[in-house]
Amino acid sequence: MEAINRINAVAVTTFRETIRNKVLLHLFGFAAAMMALGWVVSNWSLGEPGKIISDIGLSVTTLAGVAIALFSGIVLVWGEVEHRTILPILAKPLPRREYVIGKFFGFASAVSLVYAGMNLLLILLLTVVGEGASMKILSAVYLSWWEVLIVTALALLFSSFSSPTLSALFTIMLFIAGRFSNDIRLYVADNPLAYSRWILESVYAILPHFGAFNIRLEAVHNLPISAERILVPSLYGAIYCIAILTVAVLVFRKRDLA
Amino acid sequence: MSSAKEIWLEVFINEKLIDRLIIGVGVLAIAGVIGLQGVLDRVTLREPSLEMLYLPHKNVIHAFALADDATGGDLLWLRGVFYIASNSVEEKQEEYYSDLKTKATPANVGKSQKSFSSADFRADPRLTSIFFWNLNSQDAPQLLGLVETVTDLDPTFVTPYIYAATSLAMIYGRYDEARAIIDKGVKNCPQAWEPLYHRGFLRLFYENDKAGAAEDIRKAALFPGVPTIVIQLAAALEIGAGNRDVAIDFLRSLREVTTDNVLKQKIDDMLNVYGKGLTIKRTVKTNQINDVLNSILAGDSL
Numbered sequence: 001m002e003a004i005n006r007i008n009a010v011a012v013t014t015f016r017e018t019i020r021n022k023v024l025l026h027l028f029g030f031a032a033a034m035m036a037l038g039w040v041v042s043n044w045s046l047g048e049p050g051k052i053i054s055d056i057g058l059s060v061t062t063l064a065g066v067a068i069a070l071f072s073g074i075v076l077v078w079g080e081v082e083h084r085t086i087l088p089i090l091a092k093p094l095p096r097r098e099y100v101i102g103k104f105f106g107f108a109s110a111v112s113l114v115y116a117g118m119n120l121l122l123i124l125l126l127t128v129v130g131e132g133a134s135m136k137i138l139s140a141v142y143l144s145w146w147e148v149l150i151v152t153a154l155a156l157l158f159s160s161f162s163s164p165t166l167s168a169l170f171t172i173m174l175f176i177a178g179r180f181s182n183d184i185r186l187y188v189a190d191n192p193l194a195y196s197r198w199i200l201e202s203v204y205a206i207l208p209h210f211g212a213f214n215i216r217l218e219a220v221h222n223l224p225i226s227a228e229r230i231l232v233p234s235l236y237g238a239i240y241c242i243a244i245l246t247v248a249v250l251v252f253r254k255r256d257l258a
Numbered sequence: 259m260s261s262a263k264e265i266w267l268e269v270f271i272n273e274k275l276i277d278r279l280i281i282g283v284g285v286l287a288i289a290g291v292i293g294l295q296g297v298l299d300r301v302t303l304r305e306p307s308l309e310m311l312y313l314p315h316k317n318v319i320h321a322f323a324l325a326d327d328a329t330g331g332d333l334l335w336l337r338g339v340f341y342i343a344s345n346s347v348e349e350k351q352e353e354y355y356s357d358l359k360t361k362a363t364p365a366n367v368g369k370s371q372k373s374f375s376s377a378d379f380r381a382d383p384r385l386t387s388i389f390f391w392n393l394n395s396q397d398a399p400q401l402l403g404l405v406e407t408v409t410d411l412d413p414t415f416v417t418p419y420i421y422a423a424t425s426l427a428m429i430y431g432r433y434d435e436a437r438a439i440i441d442k443g444v445k446n447c448p449q450a451w452e453p454l455y456h457r458g459f460l461r462l463f464y465e466n467d468k469a470g471a472a473e474d475i476r477k478a479a480l481f482p483g484v485p486t487i488v489i490q491l492a493a494a495l496e497i498g499a500g501n502r503d504v505a506i507d508f509l510r511s512l513r514e515v516t517t518d519n520v521l522k523q524k525i526d527d528m529l530n531v532y533g534k535g536l537t538i539k540r541t542v543k544t545n546q547i548n549d550v551l552n553s554i555l556a557g558d559s560l
Contacts, residue, residue, distance in 0.1 A: 044339055
């Protein structure tokens, strides 16, 4: 119980710090502008304007959520280490693992709040144009949230041992590679060489499968989406976040902060 | 003691002056950018067809869209719209409706196309908008490639299939390409009635395949929320193809499932007409589309 209180204290502080960051506001504004642009260009599509608004809106909110997680997350631990503000915190009876977990929950809450705000804006826009937000659109938003959470965890992991530049580079590379995980799977299936197939299979297994969180096409076209299609990726996302946090805790536990 | 040069520098080259100079240069630069805009646009303007010569491959779009293919497809489609049409010209529809005889036929390929003169068609833009391109290009050699790429990226995006198929057939006279793209649409969009309806339309006009057209439009008519005219077309075509019993069965089954009272009444009227073995032309005089259909079914040239 005490551990939970300590984690909560770190999380609340991190949430407040993150929410004050102007980057969030700028990216929120950018996402709103892009959605408005999507609304304008949807009139030029000659048909299915709702599809264009939904496609662009869902892509923009996901990418803006990822960008917020990336640009705020890479300095999350590094900033405190660099400015030595972490030393008085860790001097208290606060295990490092609880510090990392608290940081994640606080940061993830702030990112999720902004992500929810952006999607609320999208739903309002869809309602204004007479499309409304179906359960399928909400499901697509929900699954994309897991994508944002994984990037949040990755940024925190790299921030716990690396500089912001390198953290950004690593996170962006993993994000891009994860987005193309389905392509890697196809290359694996087509590759005739056993050793390279083994390497590709290993890479595929480790990479976050961001493609699994993308049901935007089904949602926009009102195609059937099974409960399994939502539950399994959610479970995968949760386990992947736990795995990244575990590595972050292990790395940060051994880190020399002096 | 300061030299004359130092005094001169102090008086004329001070911080305030430098600030003013920087602001002045900035203002001039902004004015220059704005002033050059018109010239830049003129110098760098490319023909839309030239722009489309460098149509990116679907894999390139896949990469740049970070595997978000549907959004990549949307953006390519929006670009394509400007390639083949500057805008859809709904405001000109009244003018187009005025002439029945110049509607889409193979003989009219390359000419401005007209639609049926029918209030039923006019009521639903999903049925008519495809006929109203404000063309800015005499030919569209890249249209098929463009729509192939868009629909590879988002196979369930209905609009490109129907616009491309009708434009390729009716405006550019490339029926084989039109048929290929609309077949792809029917295969990839089982959730939509529009590809079936437009394929039926193309089969009727370009292949004179009344039975095939009747089959497609009958399938389209079974979708919920389909415009009433599609149901009427389906029944009329079944009769034209010699399937009067099929048409009557089809209308009866539709009447059973519909909850729309207006539609029920229309179906009752149609069943009354067909049940008596009458032709549509003699009984439903107010519906101009049926006049057109009867002309088609009777083999009249349009």
